[in-house]
Amino acid sequence: MSAPDTRLAPEIAASAWFNTRAPLTLAGLRGRPVFLHAFQLLCPGCVSDALPQVKRIERVFADTDLQVIGIHTVFEHHAAMTPVTLQAFLHEYRVTSPVAVDLAEDGSDIPVTMRRFGLRGTPSSVLIGRNGAILSHAFGIEDDMAIGARIAMALAAPQRATQVPTAHAPAAQTPDEAAGCADGRCEAPVPETRA
């Protein structure tokens, strides 16, 4: 994960939710730390590594007020990863925490939340503090011990809302050599510049 920064996390944009009665918003979760993990159901590293890690996070921090949220950020093979397939996937892989379907955007392969957070591909994760600020984000998998330490620090922060910068800009994304899946990560194409 990159060094902590103090940017306020942008909001989630979802076209559908699973495993929750009502849609969730980061604004509504202010005061609690949030572990947001982005995945695609056909991303091998997500299936073999990231989702099992998410379950370990849920188990280790079950007695805390950490909120885990998945976001299905399809940026390739759109016709292959529909909500119907996602629903069956969540069932078969026993994913029981809330999952948002990232909102598609006309004219772009990259969905809205993925673009707002500046995610490079899947699996990615973002740890958000009690005050709504992004504490760290990762493309690929961090090891369990480091992520356990990070989450513990986020939980240890005082629960009252603290001062955060109110303005923010999307993370700059460095152009990547080649999109596609390799080494346990699926990399998105660099999105076109949007006016």
Place this chain on the structure above:
Amino acid sequence: MSAPDTRLAPEIAASAWFNTRAPLTLAGLRGRPVFLHAFQLLCPGCVSDALPQVKRIERVFADTDLQVIGIHTVFEHHAAMTPVTLQAFLHEYRVTSPVAVDLAEDGSDIPVTMRRFGLRGTPSSVLIGRNGAILSHAFGIEDDMAIGARIAMALAAPQRATQVPTAHAPAAQTPDEAAGCADGRCEAPVPETRA
């Protein structure tokens, strides 16, 4: 795997093929051993265990005349595991050997090849000898060492066709307590008796 038997393997029934220019038939492969593996793209044990093992089989026996064939035997979540999704799955998981889409059958969740072979669920595998006889079949994953030994024995058999029984009946299927995925295997519902 169960004890060897001498039943002639039934033929594959496919509605589509991937990774091959022309459809394959077991009849056309007579004289070569065939490792047939049945999977579903949303079956966790298939993805985490069976497909990586298939790749190890392909690597260890690359210099032999063993033919590896996958068969996508969808018996649940049919709308979620279409050929479009399968094609993207095969791409993302780097499956390069021939894969057949098992032929759906009106009025049954169980596709034709799966029924003909009497497969209980996924992952399943069937080892077929040079003479077309079923040497062994397994529901779930066998360990690598045992499967390496089995395939070596199949390869060691004389290459000329030998006498095999010409009549065969589908394997009797014992009623299972409960369909669904657990312990790395997805179990099919017991198919209705067909007149």
Place this chain on the structure above:
Amino acid sequence: MSAPDTRLAPEIAASAWFNTRAPLTLAGLRGRPVFLHAFQLLCPGCVSDALPQVKRIERVFADTDLQVIGIHTVFEHHAAMTPVTLQAFLHEYRVTSPVAVDLAEDGSDIPVTMRRFGLRGTPSSVLIGRNGAILSHAFGIEDDMAIGARIAMALAAPQRATQVPTAHAPAAQTPDEAAGCADGRCEAPVPETRA
């Protein structure tokens, strides 16, 4: 690990040290958190699980003031696990952090430090806070995420010494059904009561 307690950790008693120029004492380390791990070189769970985890701890917390200390607590096969064998073991397994040889005690299979801490067997670990208090202890292996969280919390504590109870008693040890190695842990015989 058991729930945190506020007992002051007893001192290490060593007959020899490896990987350090001068003997270490917990008193001398007051102000820093200490991760103390007890092992035996012929304990399978120590070799396969605990020592690799210790190396991950060293890597993840390399930039902190956490002190990792190993203690070779031989309580069985004493003639087989001499300092000569330990030295070669530490070399072959690339253990580079300080390791104490627990002081043998006449008339007991259980060495002194092991007895003082009330350790049940190997692998065991004890996390000691900046103030010298035992924060948690474990017999067997905790998962990485939980241990990462614990150590982060210990590091987050204020660095000045805080009030701790000055009196303490060895942890009561519940009689165990059977000494020996199983399930990745080697259990010590319940030590005789010492007058």
Place this chain on the structure above:
Amino acid sequence: MSAPDTRLAPEIAASAWFNTRAPLTLAGLRGRPVFLHAFQLLCPGCVSDALPQVKRIERVFADTDLQVIGIHTVFEHHAAMTPVTLQAFLHEYRVTSPVAVDLAEDGSDIPVTMRRFGLRGTPSSVLIGRNGAILSHAFGIEDDMAIGARIAMALAAPQRATQVPTAHAPAAQTPDEAAGCADGRCEAPVPETRA
């Protein structure tokens, strides 16, 4: 493993045996395939990979006449890996098949059997056919599937003794860059030429 050759295996030279009532000889085992595995108790790759694989071999081929034999070929840290330590090691690691202590040779770090077979280090394995010929040998670990295939082929050979060359020379040993343990293998120093 290297390509099969038809050299007759040299005989084992042992100073002690564990897990067998009487010493074993390859001559006395003629007619049965033998899987000979060389290890050192302080060799990390032997402990983590080779010995667990040996147990899988024993399990998969339990109903065959394959004979598994371990040989403790100490070529470094001699004072650290004595028979006393080996005995405790075999107990703790549940090694139950016969193990020979390779015979030390005056003036050499390399013991006799290790030299006769031309082993480069540990872990090493040698597969010997029913006729006493070396079928293959490996330095390091082969994968399970390949080794399962090799052993199956050795078992499939006709049980009567077949013609083998009676003369043989020790395998030529290519000088190695550096002795020591790395990548799961411990490499022996190139032995001095013996007149």
